[in-house]
Amino acid sequence: xxxxxxxxxxxxxxxxxLALIVAGGIYLSAHLPRHVPLAPAVILLAASALLLAGNLLxxxxxxxxxxxxxxxxxxxxxxxxxxxxxxxxxxxxxxxLSGGPLLVLTLSLVVYAVHVPxxxxxxxxxxxxxxxxTA
Amino acid sequence: MASVGGVASQHHEAxxxxxxxxxxxxxxxxxxxxxxxxxxxxxxxxxxxxNKLWPLAFLHFVGxxxxxxxxxxxxFVLGPILGSLSVPAKIEMxxxxxxxxxxxxxxxxxxTLAAGWQLGVHLGxxxxxxxxxxxxxxxxxxxxxxxxxxxxLLEPANIxxxxxxxxxxxxxxxxxxxxxxxxxxxxxxxVMQIATxxxxxxxxxx
Numbered sequence: 280x281x282x283x284x285x286x287x288x289x290x291x292x293x294x295x296x297l298a299l300i301v302a303g304g305i306y307l308s309a310h311l312p313r314h315v316p317l318a319p320a321v322i323l324l325a326a327s328a329l330l331l332a333g334n335l336l337x338x339x340x341x342x343x344x345x346x347x348x349x350x351x352x353x354x355x356x357x358x359x360x361x362x363x364x365x366x367x368x369x370x371x372x373x374x375x376l377s378g379g380p381l382l383v384l385t386l387s388l389v390v391y392a393v394h395v396p397x398x399x400x401x402x403x404x405x406x407x408x409x410x411x412x413t414a
Numbered sequence: 415m416a417s418v419g420g421v422a423s424q425h426h427e428a429x430x431x432x433x434x435x436x437x438x439x440x441x442x443x444x445x446x447x448x449x450x451x452x453x454x455x456x457x458x459x460x461x462x463x464x465n466k467l468w469p470l471a472f473l474h475f476v477g478x479x480x481x482x483x484x485x486x487x488x489x490f491v492l493g494p495i496l497g498s499l500s501v502p503a504k505i506e507m508x509x510x511x512x513x514x515x516x517x518x519x520x521x522x523x524x525x526t527l528a529a530g531w532q533l534g535v536h537l538g539x540x541x542x543x544x545x546x547x548x549x550x551x552x553x554x555x556x557x558x559x560x561x562x563x564x565x566x567l568l569e570p571a572n573i574x575x576x577x578x579x580x581x582x583x584x585x586x587x588x589x590x591x592x593x594x595x596x597x598x599x600x601x602x603x604x605v606m607q608i609a610t611x612x613x614x615x616x617x618x619x620x
Binding site (some may be wrong): 304373 | 455591
């Protein structure tokens with residue numbers, strides 16, 4: 280089984296990253312329509328984005344990772360999650376959300392729409408040997 | 415919750431019984447089902463655009479009920495049954511069930527959350543001035559935790575098990591591991607759905 284290879288904790292880090300943007304989203308949503316101090320949400324978003332970057336960086340250091348399979352899955356997953364992120368963004372814009380909160384929530388959706396496909400593609404690619412013939 | 419298990423101990427005798435080509439005669443994402451997904455998403459966008467109570471409530475209630483029932487059913491009914499099946503039957507069941515889950519779960523979750531948020535805006539229940547605001551925030555937290563579990567564990571396992579089954583020689587150990595992860599996380603989110611039901615009942619009666 281390919282999973283016995285030593286791999287970085289991409290799923291765990293990814294879930295932490297998602298938890299941080301969800302926490303930021305809840306923080307902002309819980310204050311509506313009052314003025315929201317943005318600093319906590321920005322810190323959570325920045326930490327989440329850093330974890331995403333760290334996850335991608337750690338993956339690039341994995342020897343013999345099945346990148347072709349990773350990208351094959353990631354691009355379709357990205358398409359799907361961009362659609363769902365677009366629907367959520369539409370709801371925010373429809374409700375006249377603007378300024379800093381809209382920017383933070385939009386960037387959070389970007390992290391979400393990138394990180395979930397990374398997790399899906401990683402979970403698939405970790406069980407592949409790059410030299411393995413695939414269907 | 416019963417194990418999905420037993421594959422690891424049985425696959426050596428079961429694997430040769432599987433004809434390689436027969437393993438691959440399914441679609442990871444059923445293309446015809448995408449039409450249904452598109453229809454649901456168009457309905458959600460139309461309901462949000464119209465901002466009318468009935469369509470928003472309909473989509474939120476139907477989506478939420480489906481989400482809860484599917485999670486509980488997978489975790490506590492189908493999971494134990496799947497665990498007791500023979501390896502070929504388990505693989506056959508997985509090939510039939512999981513492609514449908516790839517489409518159903520993200521669609522149901524997105525429709526529930528998007529329509530639910532707009533319904534809250536329409537009714538004013540998401541405003542911090544709402545008298546049960548604490549309950550609303552509690553629902554955000556429960557849904558947030560469920561979303562992280564579903565996005566980080568459940569959905570990747572769903573896709574990965576199907577791609578594994580598409581291989582010329584699927585590894586039963588990998589299938590076993592991923593199916594366990596899928597069923598257990600579905601069961602865990604199903605239990606959390608009960609908390610959502612308690613909160614929603616409170617918000618409904620005031």
